[in-house]
Amino acid sequence: MTPILVFLTQVICNKPIAKCVASDPLYIKHSQYHSGDIIVAGIVSQFYRFSDLITFRRHPLEEQHDEITYFSPKWSYLATMKLLSTHDRFIPNYKCDAQTNIASVIVGPNPQFCHSAATILQFYKLPQLTYGSTPMVNNNTEAVFSYQMFPNEYHQNMGILQLLLHFKWTWIGVLFINNYSGERFVQNVLPMFPLKGVCFDFIKSLPRESFSSDIWNMVTRNFELYKLIMNSNATAVIGHGENQMMISLRMLHLIPDYVGIPANRKVWILTAEMEFTSLPFQRMMSIESFHGTISFAVSSKEVPGFQKFLQARNPISEKKDSLLRIFWEQAFQCSFPSSISNENFGNRCTGEEKLASLPSSVFEMGMTGHSYSVYNAVYAMAHALQAMHSLKVKHKRMADGMGVKLQTHQLWQLHHHLRSVSFNNSVREKVSFNQNGEIDAGFDIMNWITFPNMSFHRVRIGKVDPHAPLEKLLSMFESGITWPRKFNQTQPISLCNDNCHPGYSKIKVEGKPFCCYDCLPCPEGKMSNQEDMDDCLACQEDQYPNNGKDQCIQKDISFLSYKESLGISLSTLAITFSFITVLVFGIFLKYSNTPIVKANNRSLSYTLLIALLLSFLSTFLFIGQPQKVTCLLRQTAFGIIFSVAVSCILAKTITVVLAFLATQPGSRIRKWVGRRLTSSIVISCSFIQTIICTAWLVISPPFPHLDKHSISEEMVLECNEGSNVWFYLVLSFMGLLAFVSFMVAYLARKLPDAFNEAKFITFSMLVFCSVWISFVPTYLSTKGKYMVAVEVFSILASSGGLLGCIFSPKCFVILVHPALNKQEQLIIRKRERK
Template sequence: MFMFAVLAFLLPQVGLSVPAGKCTISDPLLILHQYYRSGDFVIAAVVSQIYRFSNTIIYEKHPSQELFNELIHFRPRWTFHASMELLSRRGRFTPNYKCDAENIPAAVIGGPNFDVGLHMAAILGIYKMPQLTYGTAPVMSTKERLAYFYRVFPSSNQQYMGILKLLLHFSWTWIGVIYVDDDCGEQFIQDVLPTFSQKGICFDFIAKIPKIASASQVTEMVGEGFETVRVVWGSSANTVLVRGEIQTMMILRIMPHILEFENGQMMSKVWLLTAQMDFTSFPFQRSWDIHFLHGALSFAIHSKQVPGFQTSLQKRSPTMYKEDGFIREFWEEAFACAFPSSVTEKEGREMCTGEEKLETLPGSVFETSMTGHSYSVYNAVCAVAHALHSMYSSQFKHSTRISHWRRRPLDHQRWQLHGFLRNVSFNNSAGEKVSFDQDGELVAGFDILNWVVFPNQSFQRVKLGTMEPQAPPDKVLKIHEHVIVWPSQFNQTRPLSLCNNNCPPGYSKTKIEGKPSCCYNCLPCPEGKISNQEDMDDCVQCPEDQYPNKDKDSCLPKDISFLSHTEPLGISLSTCALSLSFITSLVLGIYMKHQDTPIVKANNRKLTYTLLTSLLLCFLSVFLFIGQPQKLSCFFQQTTFGIIFSMAVSCVLAKTITVVLAFMATKPGSRIRTWVGKGLSTFIVLPCTLLQATLCTVWLATSPPFPDLDMHSFVKEIVLKCNEGSPLMFYSVLGYLGVLSLVSFSVAFLARKLPDSFNEAKFITFSMLVFSSVWLSFVPSYLSTKGKYMVAVEIFSILASSSGLLFCIFSPKCYIILVRPELNKKDQLMRRNH
């Protein structure tokens, strides 16, 4: 077991401008505190944790003991000076001059700010001395220096990605940012925030905390502080990301007091703190209210309680470690007392006994738990110890006595330690693995903490989740949201941090010109589209078989629609078709019963029977259109209608031509008599019907009708219909039927003044007028309707036009046959003819 020496330097937060010639290298500025304990190896530490105001320099003693009116934030000169001290013999400031290996550090631990590591590396990197920092990793341009530098702090980029995931997890897209005005802060603004913007995070404000170089800048800092406070508490963002370092908390604690000074109202904010920060304070902030931190979230270097830490901590006291100037300085400030040697400087304080108990201090003064920074220092010491053990074990693996090599000068082996340190991997006493990656950064994750402040101004940091960069992408961030205590103002509900309220389902976002992308208006989804989540960029179309509900936030299945036999419209049309079919059959029966009467014989019985049969089939063809469209019904629907109607109109045309030719044949010497006969009607009806049948055959052979779904005509319905297959053929069939009707109407119109006894022309003229009117109005009506109503229009046109032919042509004849049989005699017909 090795014994490790500790050589520590405490860098005061003071500065000095000394006239040239007043100090020499042999008489340097004094470090505020140095602490040394002997051991087999020396591990040095350069830390900066005390802020101190100074007195006026009167040059009656060394200037570093009476510095003038200056408050310094981690000045480089002290780090450079402490680093050169490490290269000198203890007690003498002679850098780079050592006659033996006594007190040569095996490694140096620096922190907590990045400045300490950066300036330390400028000196110690030349000598290839291993350096471990437990704060923010400094940005180095020299690869050689980087090769000797190790970060007992996970990658900052991983932390920022964790912060981004946390913001997105809570949907906090409208935030404020506060950062320290230093190199790391500027790098954060330039490199990290653009990545946040790309992922949808917007910034209401980006404010900086000035880095003070001297007391003369305090006034300027206060002025900027006032402005920052106004911006922060005047912001609509409920979440504020603070990118800072260990001293940032002291400045952050001043902000609520500035607001109180201005009589402003302090609104609750969810502070999101980076892992570089810790709870620190000026002595005069001891009694200040810290309730503004209640509900804050922070990232922290993953830590775990180390066995024996609490016991060791409780044993620490100025009486036991009198040579430790660190602990005396802390003791006086923590317990508000003074040791005899400093009574004159701290008048009014009680005397320190050295027996005060650390556990009696409130958490706002001293935390007894192991924080992330403390855990990093512990791991740094353990890493050096294991690397030294591995190095000497490999060099002297055959040696049985450590004493043979324990005193071997380390000067010649210092550079060799790097290979072992970079590859070190071990489990510490807390049972956790410690190792470095290829960039010399600690392979570890972050804890996510929730700050809970109690009425007595003590606080507790509760672990609510982790950020594990090495985990699978979906498990990198783990949050137990149910344990979070939110700021009091939010009544224990998750705070919103948005530029405007979320767009609810049924709405989509629309950009507001001149404002960040997180600020937008909400527009209702257009017809046929929905949004089923909050803040959707665009509304989406429902599937074809669904339609939006009233609120346009979900899709409902469409109803199936077709002209059914069971619905009122279908029942009405079916009833009409059956009634007209019955009437047609009745008329046909009347004609057949009275087939030998003059009025029946005078109007070509066979042609009349053919016409009535065609009309009967026309009425019955309606049933092909009613009901759910099937393959067979669609196949014959339009063609059957076209052929039967063509036959009916052809019969009307034949009857009209027959009447005309019959009267022309009665003129003396007329040769037309030879054309008048039973074969004339066949010669007219058959070719006209066959021509329509040919058109229909071509239609069925090339592009037949088929069952189809109409998804778009109605919002809430899917219409089952028969697709015509070829619209051209459909309108060709209708067109041919229209030509036949026009010819028949024209011939009947010309023959309308012939004698009534033998003349049906008047009735045919009127019937064809009705027929043509129906079908002329059919085309625009058919094209302007949708779904099952298109079918209903066609059925109505079939029934109306067929009824027109039936009643206009046959009702007068049936009247004579049934009601006025005395007129149905040959002598009556002859008398009327004359």
Template sequence: MFSRKMNFKKYPSQELFEEYIYFRASWTYLASMQLLSRKSKSIPNYKCGFQYNPTVVIGGPNSNICLYMATILCTYKIPQLMYGSAPLRNIETQGVFFYKMFPSGSHQYRGILQLLLHFRWTWIGVIYLNDDNGEMFVHNMLPMFSRSDICFEFIQKLPELTFSNDAEWMIREGIEICKVITRSTATALLVHGEIQSMVILRMFISFSEFEGIQKKTKVWIMTAQMDFTSLPFQRSWDINFIHGMLSFAVHSKEVFGFQKFLRMKTPVSERGDGFVRTFWECAFHCFFPSSSSDKETLEFCTGKEKLETLPRSVFEMNMTSHSYSIYNSVYAVAYALHAMYSSSIKYRTLVDRRRGMLLNQKPWQLHPFLGTVSFNNSAGQLVSFDKNRELVAGFDIINWITSPNKSFFRIKIGRTDPHAPPDKMITLSENTIVWPGQFNQAQPISTCNDNCYPGYRKTKKEGKPFCCYDCLPCPEGKISDKTDMNDCVRCPEDHYPSQDQDLCIPKSIIFLSYEEPLGISLAILALVLSFTAAFVLGIFIKHQDTPIVKNNNQNLTYILLTSLLLSFLCVFLFIGQPGRVICLLRQTTFGFIFAVALASVLAKTIVVVLAFMSTRPGSRMRKWVGKQLASSIVLCCSFIQAVICSTWLTTFPPFPDSDLQSVAEKIVLQCNEGSPAMFYSVLGFLGFLAAVSFIVAFLARKLPENFNEAKFITFSMLIFCTVWLSFVPTYLSTKGKYMVAVEIFSILGSSAGLLGCIFSPKCYVILLKPELNHKKLLIRRKNLKVYAFAPN
């Protein structure tokens, strides 16, 4: 609510109305009718005496001026060139007479959109003039901004002054707009207006200071329809708010000789031009004397004042975009008239008749020539119209810089290209941009909240526009590598997220190799155990004629020791980078060798039991005790395992594979078993042999002392079964190269258990107690003949 104590007398409201009223387009009616009437009197449709015959009318920059012109001039089919924004009009009745020295408005709005997106200003305020063009901009163009993720904190319309008693109401509305701007968090403000909008905006900002409204630095973005305009009483007002402002302007170039032309314009040189004298008085604060009394009280204009001494807020020596459009309009008419007259001359031969016809040319006859005009102006720019009779040109992007003397400079920092793709239609020289002083030359940020940086994703705030959001960390396994991503994405399978979840890092390739401590340790352990097995085998071969070797089934002992030696060596198939051949041999070789070893143990155990039973008087088991039984057991068990392995290799053979999922940051090179069922069938058969051997050995553990090898087999099978029973859950719960290490530990542990438990007592006797390795010491007195339980 407004304070009832507001004193509107301190505002120049009456002076405001008197100055602002001349911007009202209805005054154009009078000027339009005067073009169609006598010089001294305005009587529509009646001419006598000296007559004006207007061929073309150039109007602007206010769109309503062009609209009011059209109401009268279109009746006479007079071509009209507009150098401001295009008014809303009836295409069929009025549009055919318009030629716009202003590029397509949609092109400008797309350029503004790209500018906002370029600087990532997604949270903006919009101020627009309360007219038809402003309403069209809000209803048609702003939705296009929203579709490109631009949000609006506020959309305010500038009040339109209609009568003098509306001045105080207009000031109230303006102060409210300033309060909205001050409270807003948006840094970028887009202003869509007309030539007079700058006057209104300056007034609102200045008047708000009287109400103690604190200024807040903003980056203003002005449309090309606007320009710097000042009323006389605004001359001393501060213009610092436009410092760092960005605006669009119809593309223009400096015209050679323009400043020289301006310097020639003086009240002395233009005595018949009352406009120059009026401008001179306003610009230099002086008066031309109209009577002798004036000389005593007022400062007179000498006519020798220099225009270049005026600050730019009063007068610009450089050609503005609007002036450049007027310049091109005049030349476009000249070229069109030349084309029309040249065409008329071809069909007329009599000079007098031709002159008469040329003087009586009708305005509508110029349309075909004006619509197709195309020429290069003195600045070297091509001037032409498109099929919609709009100027084919782009826009300049202007950076405004103010100086302490209340002057300003326009710096071109970029431009738009009407023929470029939408995402490349603007080019900017960011290094030359001067931002408002509060930002310390850092690019301003205009967002609803802080950006969601890489590693985070956006999530909507309830009840807020879509530009307002919270930031949540990416879930595990996903990353966001850009600012303000709507969702996090998963890395490719051969990459993993960084710790900050802002980039994907290539996974390193791992396998159990000889270059790492674990691989070296296992290889050395396998070699040591292999040499141990070979050493034991050598001992037994060397002492093959001793009773302790003969009496323990010599052939089975050699087979068992050889299979244990090979089982230790097969560990080297599990270390190193997996290849096709290695994967085919790894599990099948291990499975077959272990089957032979376990079959040998089983055969030794069965032979021990049968040998004990055959020593009883009248036993029929003696015929089963011999080499044939042991060999049959080994061959039968080995054949079954060979069939399983062969079936595995022919149906679903193992192959080299890479595991991308088990270890987060690694690619594990491994051998894929091909068929888990066949893999566990091989292990299952080994478990079956081990279980049978353990049960038989356990039942034979209490045989007489001569048959105590069953005790050693029992202990060895207990270790074997314990190792492999613990292998299964450990193997299934381990990932990566450690799965291979677990299997190697199981192979080495179970093989070492067999080697140690079965052969260490015998080696102890052979090497350290040779005196016990005699037949007479192996025979008990009550069983003098039982030493032959294990015939060779």
């Protein structure tokens, strides 16, 4: 029997109008607390705790039945009909007992029992106060007469979901009792979980079991279920159901003692409909598997006087409370003389045994959520009766020597007062119903701590506040949580697979739920700075991912600088070539009247040397931080200077050819040989390149540009060419001049002349063309400052090739073999050829 009912019986009976007794739903033998004629009858579910379960035995009138299942709704129908019948005489729908008029019924926690009782009670318009989850209401009539002492189940369901999200448990298992309540949970509640990112490894039902004879069959049937649970990598498992779920869970944890499957500790999440329950033979089973369990419970407080009342219970002095005597025998494993119990424990019950000495797995001394709901239900009924009694104009009085009586047909008026009831109970908590007949209360979140002596303690670690916004519905006190011992007091992880660390993103695994995924490294240029990101994120334009690709780093500004080794090397090389060019130019000026200098047009040699000097110096426009002026000049200056140099070489080559042809007898080409022709070639070619460069500057001029995308780790400060078409047009014209010069020089390489430059020009143009042909693919394949370095190197290499191939042989003759640099030597060499 639920101790709170008897306790409340005595408390309420002290009120002048709330005369009440408690009733045993199985034996229907009322306790003798008769002080009046108003009874608040309690149909309390048998599945409440150990103290209830031990009463599961056949009624003496039903001993002839072979198979009795005390989980069947028929026992609720039977108990309900007996409450409505004459005391100690069961005649359905017949009552002649004027002293046991029923004012209301308290029933729970199983929805099936609530529904069974409501099916009958609706015809009598009796209030039904339920302390379990929302009952199965099939019509409006049942709903009108039902009052829910259990808070709105929606808040519990949302609390479970937010609890999973709070601890990031996205891969879970679900066990439920195969009844209406369980099916409703699976069909209506669980589909919301995947919408919030929670997946299920398994959703399994536990069948509705019969008592006693099917226990070992239950173990056999649940063997495969146990293997499924223990082999699952889901650490968090929701247990939804009433107290028979607890019985089944305890049976499941008995399996490792008989089979070789190790117990893989789980974090059980139990609903508020469930209280800790034991069958008699389970009292010695270890409860260590429930250590760290998280359960929901109806918000409650300890009622003053409850502990004192429990400590004072004595079945010897309360002989008329038969249910208490049965409980006493089962709890203390003793027997009273002339006991109606079938068990004979051998030990005699003295009645002096103390409930506080029992392990909490057998009997909890504290007030549980269910007890608190029943407590509030009785007080709500008492206040409603008081309100109805006070309205003298709406009710007739019938006075006699026993006190005040109410006519049965007037009790339907009690609903009006019950729905509007509002009071503060003894712990100063407000009790009232909303418009749907539901009590305005929330849930506590409890953490179970077990001990070797079969006791356990529940610690409040959070709450569900129905008045808070949905996103703040759940509040947790994590510092007080005790986790299962396997986890060494670290928060358990319940995931399908390990988290994807920063630097990785999730990728779906074909054929598995979305909570199961693989991890893919972030691609180039992207990063992820959180776990389990669906996709990697691109950094801002001025940032780039680090090596771990888990954060963005500010990009440095890059350009070909004088301060770095590459810039220093190219600058040194340019200065060196410039110095050599000046030295060669000085040698040519000093020996300007010698035949080797005069040969092939002395003025063209001077112009070529000046052009090569300027080309070497033009490389300094490419080195250093790009500015608007340098961007405008670098490519155009390079193009014009190189066009002058190549046109000089072309003019030299044409001069050699024309000079040879002019020596032929009767040649008319002699008149073309002279400075006018060479000047025309140089000026015209340079002018064409100048026109191209001018048009480039007018139409699409180069400009400084900060390139943030070409190189992932740097921002390149460069000169944007404005239009690549004009840039390649400049190179193409220069290449055309070089190709023509190469071909003409190649044809003239064997012409008889003592100081013929055609051979040297041919080789120099071969070097020149090779450099610039290789420049194009190299330039296009590099990025950033290295593109500039490639162009600078090409300028230096091609200019150095021209300088070395054309002028080094002449300088060698001038400085090393001056004897060969004479007019007489020229005449001798001509005669030798003839």
